[in-house]
Amino acid sequence: MATYLEEAVLAPLRSTLGSAEARVDKVYADYAELTDDEPLAKWSATEEQPSRQDALDFLQAFGTAATAEAKKDTGLQALRSQALQDIGDFVTKVQGDQCPAFPHIHPHRLAIELALRARRPRVVNQRSTVLCGAAAILSAAFKTDPGRTVRFVLDLVRLGKGTLRGYTLEPYGCVKDEPPPTRFEMAQVDWVMLASLRYHFEPLAALVGMTLGQGAADPLRQLTKPGLLYSTLQNMGYTTVADRTFGRETFSRNAQVASAVTRAWMHGQTETSRGEANLQLAIDDLRKGRLIFLWGYGELTTRSPVRDPQGTPYPDIHGKPVKKNDSIGFPELHWTLVRKLAIHGDKVQLRHYSWGDAREASFPKAAFFDVYQGHVMADPA
Numbered sequence: 001m002a003t004y005l006e007e008a009v010l011a012p013l014r015s016t017l018g019s020a021e022a023r024v025d026k027v028y029a030d031y032a033e034l035t036d037d038e039p040l041a042k043w044s045a046t047e048e049q050p051s052r053q054d055a056l057d058f059l060q061a062f063g064t065a066a067t068a069e070a071k072k073d074t075g076l077q078a079l080r081s082q083a084l085q086d087i088g089d090f091v092t093k094v095q096g097d098q099c100p101a102f103p104h105i106h107p108h109r110l111a112i113e114l115a116l117r118a119r120r121p122r123v124v125n126q127r128s129t130v131l132c133g134a135a136a137i138l139s140a141a142f143k144t145d146p147g148r149t150v151r152f153v154l155d156l157v158r159l160g161k162g163t164l165r166g167y168t169l170e171p172y173g174c175v176k177d178e179p180p181p182t183r184f185e186m187a188q189v190d191w192v193m194l195a196s197l198r199y200h201f202e203p204l205a206a207l208v209g210m211t212l213g214q215g216a217a218d219p220l221r222q223l224t225k226p227g228l229l230y231s232t233l234q235n236m237g238y239t240t241v242a243d244r245t246f247g248r249e250t251f252s253r254n255a256q257v258a259s260a261v262t263r264a265w266m267h268g269q270t271e272t273s274r275g276e277a278n279l280q281l282a283i284d285d286l287r288k289g290r291l292i293f294l295w296g297y298g299e300l301t302t303r304s305p306v307r308d309p310q311g312t313p314y315p316d317i318h319g320k321p322v323k324k325n326d327s328i329g330f331p332e333l334h335w336t337l338v339r340k341l342a343i344h345g346d347k348v349q350l351r352h353y354s355w356g357d358a359r360e361a362s363f364p365k366a367a368f369f370d371v372y373q374g375h376v377m378a379d380p381a
Contacts, residue, residue: 125356133224166237
């Protein structure tokens with residue numbers, strides 16, 4: 001296998017072949033192929049982690065290619081360029097091979113992977129965790145405000161706390177002081193961002209962790225109920241936030257009890273519509289530039305193939321997505337950041353970010369609405 005970012009990132013960037021867009025796309029294609037299997041693979045055949053010079057070489061080459069891309073939104077491109085410069089300043093100033101406030105996180109690896117997410121927010125990947133709500137929030141933050149989002153992450157690893165838009169967060173002690181759990185197989189930068197946003201003291205999780213082990217407690221620490229997503233977006237300073245989720249009465253008794261003893265309400269605080277009327281509100285808001293966080297059973301995502309810009313757009317999905325519960329009765333629901341959404345005849349077309357990539361599909365309306373549980377909207381204006 002090719003060695004981590006040395007071949008998967010630096011080689012394409014240093015190539016003189018093709019356009020800047022093609023070189024950047026090649027970086028992400030190789031990065032995804034490599035990190036799907038080994039998110040914490042070695043930097044090279046001989047080095048576990050990149051050096052300061054490796055990181056600076058990458059940032060210089062990546063910044064040059066990203067700046068040369070032809071983009072419609074030049075203002076956002078300028079913000080990304082400044083964000084890459086801020087990451088470079090961090091690399092220049094940080095001492096040793098540990099982040100000051102996260103001693104188990106390597107600063108140069110974090111810098112490289114943070115830059116990749118600043119340019120392409122869909123790369124954020126919660127992998128095997130239940131941190132999909134936090135992943136959707138961070139993808140949206142990188143998409144709309146890459147500069148402040150990068151500074152938030154850099155402040156976390158330098159100072160032990162950071163401000164995401166208007167929300168100041170100081171991560172739970174174990175998130176900073178202990179190594180990222182290997183059972184999650186997450187990129188270091190994703191662990192820093194997602195765990196800092198979501199991990200807080202949950203009495204039920206603490207009890208389950210002591211009696212059944214930390215693996216059993218993970219979902220309780222990571223789960224983002226609609227009420228928690230709603231309040232987090234409000235705390236971040238989004239001007240208008242609406243919770244239009246529904247369906248709590250269909251959940252198992254175990255899920256109802258767990259919801260009652262964990263933080264935040266379940267859902268449905270600002271909208272009572274369901275089905276197509278509910279989805280139409282999301283479609284209208286998306287056209288106005290607002291953020292849509294869709295809540296549905298996980299098969300909406302697992303059945304959506306990774307987007308292929310050269311392939312058939314919105315490929316038809318055959319077969320019916322299924323509502324599933326886990327072994328103790330929790331509904332296997334999933335948050336995803338929606339980028340495109342439309343109803344065409346008897347089809348729902350959906351493009352969204354999930355598990356480190358953009359996915360898109362066309363579902364029969366009846367199949368889609370059977371597993372659709374509403375959405376949360378936030379206005380970034």
